[in-house]
Amino acid sequence: MEPVVLKTVQEKINQFANKEVYIHLETTNGAYASHHDESFFSAGAYIRNALVNYELGKITGNGPFRVGLKIQLGWVYAEGITHFEIDDQDRLLLAGHDPQGKLAVALEISLTPFT
Amino acid sequence: MEKERHVLVVFPHPDDEAFGVSGTIASHVKNGTPVTYACLTLGEMGRNMGNPLFTNRENLPEIRKKELKDAVSALGIQDLRMLGFRDKTIEFEDEKKLADLIYSLIEEVNPSLIITFYPGYSVHPDHDATGAAVVRAVSQIPAEKRPKLNCVAFSKGCVEELGEADIVNDISPVNDIKLAAIQAHRSQTQQMFKDMSEKLKNQDPQILAWLNSERFWTFKFQAPLN
Numbered sequence: 001m002e003p004v005v006l007k008t009v010q011e012k013i014n015q016f017a018n019k020e021v022y023i024h025l026e027t028t029n030g031a032y033a034s035h036h037d038e039s040f041f042s043a044g045a046y047i048r049n050a051l052v053n054y055e056l057g058k059i060t061g062n063g064p065f066r067v068g069l070k071i072q073l074g075w076v077y078a079e080g081i082t083h084f085e086i087d088d089q090d091r092l093l094l095a096g097h098d099p100q101g102k103l104a105v106a107l108e109i110s111l112t113p114f115t
Numbered sequence: 116m117e118k119e120r121h122v123l124v125v126f127p128h129p130d131d132e133a134f135g136v137s138g139t140i141a142s143h144v145k146n147g148t149p150v151t152y153a154c155l156t157l158g159e160m161g162r163n164m165g166n167p168l169f170t171n172r173e174n175l176p177e178i179r180k181k182e183l184k185d186a187v188s189a190l191g192i193q194d195l196r197m198l199g200f201r202d203k204t205i206e207f208e209d210e211k212k213l214a215d216l217i218y219s220l221i222e223e224v225n226p227s228l229i230i231t232f233y234p235g236y237s238v239h240p241d242h243d244a245t246g247a248a249v250v251r252a253v254s255q256i257p258a259e260k261r262p263k264l265n266c267v268a269f270s271k272g273c274v275e276e277l278g279e280a281d282i283v284n285d286i287s288p289v290n291d292i293k294l295a296a297i298q299a300h301r302s303q304t305q306q307m308f309k310d311m312s313e314k315l316k317n318q319d320p321q322i323l324a325w326l327n328s329e330r331f332w333t334f335k336f337q338a339p340l341n
Contacts, residue, residue: 001168024172030162031203031239035271046160046203085171093171101166108172 001083001095004065009084012092013057013067016109023050023069023076024108049113052076064096067107078107116284119148123226123262125217125249127155127205127241129183130300135267136230137190137296138286139329143228144191145289151194151224153217154183155245160202163303170302178302186299189292196220206244213244214251221252226262229253233266233332236273254336265331280330287327294326 028044054069054076069076080096087093091110098104108114122143126132132140132152143150157176164170170178180197187195198216200208221229234246246266253264265282274280286293297304314322 101164103162106172
């Protein structure tokens with residue numbers, strides 16, 4: 001992955017617009033967060049292979065970035081995106097890493113289901 | 116360490132076998148005991164991507180699969196079963212199906228000892244759910260025919276509630292193998308290993324104690340109520 005290049009990511013988001021795409025979205029503090037620090041309130045969310053069709057998608061902010069996809073009756077949204085990759089399967093992988101490289105958030109878009 | 120007929124190890128994540136139990140596994144292998152390691156997931160949800168980043172969410176499972184195989188070969192385990200579940204989802208699986216799967220594995224390899232996590236005392240929901248499934252599977256076996264069930268526990272307060280571990284293995288003769296197993300899980304342990312090798316060099320007593328002894332609780336099945 002490499003640091004977000006706004007123009008490249010926005011172009012890729014545009015390419016997927018108005019198509020059936022599979023979404024992976026997750027955010028997590030890690031399973032041990034509350035074990036290491038009892039005062040820490042741990043939360044996370046995960047959805048894999050949600051099939052959506054968005055009419056509009058945007059990446060915004062000054063970094064870390066925010067990405068929002070407007071789907072027919074609602075939204076898909078991720079905050080804290082720092083890195084991107086368009087992989088060999090032509091999927092857009094977006095991720096937010098903390099300074100140690102720990103994954104804090106991921107939003108991925110693909111024309112084929114994630115395995 | 117008692118000589119076993121066959122040891123079955125059941126954990127949810129690649130690297131679960133490395134930290135608290137790999138010395139025990141290596142000792143059994145050295146003893147000529149066959150060991151089967153059933154690893155439920157590929158640790159797909161690992162968060163450590165390194166700085167600089169070495170992978171992404173989609174490629175991590177392949178890396179961890181390779182590391183798992185490396186660790187297993189370092190330990191001399193000849194029978195690795197990758198059960199194909201997904202990291203962080205074990206507690207949401209059908210409990211009976213999961214227990215039945217483990218039961219069929221027990222029937223197949225006929226272990227005299229099973230090693231897993233102590234349900235309720237192992238911090239990660241996957242750990243607790245895996246331990247619970249193993250307990251459920253073993254409890255289907257008549258009490259007099261059950262293999263021994265040794266559990267790893269490390270939650271805060273586990274000693275207060277369970278008492279001291281009743282099995283403490285000195286694994287110092289194979290601690291180099293244990294270190295190799297930990298090191299095999301590079302994506303997860305590289306940073307930690309750096310800190311550790313310095314302490315090892317200085318013969319830090321805490322790290323030596325951690326390295327050389329492995330503790331287990333024999334699972335206590337509830338006696339039937341009638």
